[in-house]
Amino acid sequence: MAQTSLLRQLGFSARLGITLILLTLLGGLTVSGIYMKMHHENRDEQPGLTLNDIRGHYAGVITPSPLLNAIERGHPEEQSSEARKVLLDWLKSNRISEDYDSLDLGDLAPAEIIASDCLSCHSAQSTGDDAYPQLPLDYFDQVKKVANSSDIRPVDTKILAASTHTHAISLSVLSLAVGGLLLLTGWPRGLTNLLILLMGTGLALDIGGWWLARLNGAVVPIIVLGGVIFAASVALSLLLVIADLWRPGKIA
Ligand code: HEC
Numbered sequence: 001m002a003q004t005s006l007l008r009q010l011g012f013s014a015r016l017g018i019t020l021i022l023l024t025l026l027g028g029l030t031v032s033g034i035y036m037k038m039h040h041e042n043r044d045e046q047p048g049l050t051l052n053d054i055r056g057h058y059a060g061v062i063t064p065s066p067l068l069n070a071i072e073r074g075h076p077e078e079q080s081s082e083a084r085k086v087l088l089d090w091l092k093s094n095r096i097s098e099d100y101d102s103l104d105l106g107d108l109a110p111a112e113i114i115a116s117d118c119l120s121c122h123s124a125q126s127t128g129d130d131a132y133p134q135l136p137l138d139y140f141d142q143v144k145k146v147a148n149s150s151d152i153r154p155v156d157t158k159i160l161a162a163s164t165h166t167h168a169i170s171l172s173v174l175s176l177a178v179g180g181l182l183l184l185t186g187w188p189r190g191l192t193n194l195l196i197l198l199m200g201t202g203l204a205l206d207i208g209g210w211w212l213a214r215l216n217g218a219v220v221p222i223i224v225l226g227g228v229i230f231a232a233s234v235a236l237s238l239l240l241v242i243a244d245l246w247r248p249g250k251i252a
Pocket of ligand 1: 066067069070075076079113114117118119120130131132
């Protein structure tokens with residue numbers, strides 16, 4: 001059932017003032033959205049804002065070395081176990097660049113093993129059915145790219161605390177204001193109450209998720225879900241309030 005709109009009983013200047021404030025708020029929220037995308041999107045190597053970027057920020061991401069993975073799964077098949085062990089030890093050490101073509105290791109230097117065991121297939125010039133020139137291992141620069149495991153550390157606790165302190169307070173006050181205005185409109189209570197519930201749920205899931213994700217990375221999609229619910233319900237509420245302020249017709 002439609003409610004009496006208290007907002008529409010306000011004088012013209014108050015309604016205009018509230019409208020301008022809300023439009024500014026909408027603008028601010030749009031810019032925050034764009035800023036958030038720019039801030040997070042380059043964390044992993046894939047273009048655009050991916051779930052992995054957000055996971056990196058809140059939970060950290062470890063991508064194991066593709067080289068280590070391949071060798072651990074027994075690739076290539078024909079390789080002596082001695083050579084395999086040398087490569088494994090090397091990849092697990094912290095001396096990937098130092099030991100790559102270490103003279104002390106002689107024929108057992110990783111560079112030598114790669115030359116004899118891998119380059120038949122993994123050279124930019126390799127041809128043949130088994131060859132895989134897409135992943136050339138001729139030079140250290142090429143090897144290095146797949147040798148290192150990448151480790152994205154989560155955001156520092158102090159920074160997260162600073163961000164929580166500003167966002168938890170400002171966004172909850174913002175939601176209270178928007179929710180309050182919504183209750184003064186003439187929109188049916190079923191709609192206004194649902195939007196208020198969604199704002200609260202979205203905000204709590206989003207900001208609560210920032211912290212829970214540090215304990216368990218599986219929480220990360222909830223941060224995104226909470227953020228989407230929050231942003232959508234706030235934006236829709238703002239539009240409904242503005243529409244109510246200027247709805248033509250007799251004031252009920
Ligand atoms: C007989 C040819 C051959 C030899 C020898 C060979 N590779 Fe490969 N390698 C391939 C092919 C083909 C692929 C792509 C298909 C696959 O992933 O199995 C590949 C894939 C890979 C990948 C990528 C796996 C991924 O996750 O995408 C890595 C890393 C790799 N090789 C490392 C090595 C290293 C290190 C050696 C030497 C110790 C080596 N390969 C020897 C043929 C070879």
